[in-house]
Amino acid sequence: MTETALPEPTPEQAALFARVRRMMLIAGLTTALAVAAVLIAIGYRLFRSEGSAVATDTTAVLPKGARIVATAVAGDRLVVTLDIGGTTEIRTFDARTLRATGRLRFANEP
Template sequence: MTETALPEPTPEQAALFARVRRMMLIASLTTAVAVAAVLVAVGYRLFRSEGSAGRAAAATEITATLPKNARIVSTAVAGDRLVVTLDVGGSTEIRTFDAQTLRPAGTLKFAREP
């Protein structure tokens, strides 16, 4: 059998081949960086969700003391906060707690003008 001889590329063709190789290298590196970023993001999410699941499994027991003659009107969850509405002697008070740790996050008191 006879082999087909490939002629040497012209200088223009060689420059075109070099340019195509360079563009393919850039595209390959960009793809590799994108895939690595996705893998890092997925790994971070998995690691972070395992940590929060472990914390949620532990039972927490806290006793919150209320003012005298206070009663709980309502409770709600807003994002990562637990919201408790109290009626304290005729005035309304809202207390917020961190939903994960149940530590107090803030108090909002309402008073009537005289």
Template sequence: MTETVVPEPTPEQAALFSRVRRMMLIAGLTTALAVAAVLVAIGYRLYRAEGSSPASNTTATLPKGARIVSTAVAGDRLVLTLDIGGAVEIRTFDAKTLKPTGRLTFAPEP
């Protein structure tokens, strides 16, 4: 059997091979870093996610004569606009627990 003899690369070819190897190493490390970042982000979102909250029956009391003008959801807040005897009031509640988080009352200037 005869073996094929591969000629030695010239210095320019050797330099080119080393540059290609270095660029491939950089590309491989960058790809590995990107995949690791995606996996970390997915893991963070999975472990940070809160389970679905149990359904709750809550009764909120309104002042006498008040009526709900509008409702809205803003992020994780439930927003109610109330008309209380001619004065407008906005009440916010946490959407998951339905606990009051704020109240904004509008009054005319004296």
């Protein structure tokens, strides 16, 4: 078999090869840095999340004759509007724990 002899690169070609190697090294390091940043962001989100919500079984006792008019979610609160004997009352609960966080009563002036 005959081997083809490769001529030595000229100084301009050698400079071009060095420049291409340097650019490839920069591109490789940038890609590695980007992949590391994405993995760190994913890990941060996984470990900083509060996990899945714990299932709670809660029974809220309403006054006699009360009826639920409306329910809504506002941020991390559950809002329940009640009609209690002609007066309107709004009760708020923490959406995660279902603990009562507030009560607002509305009444007509006499």
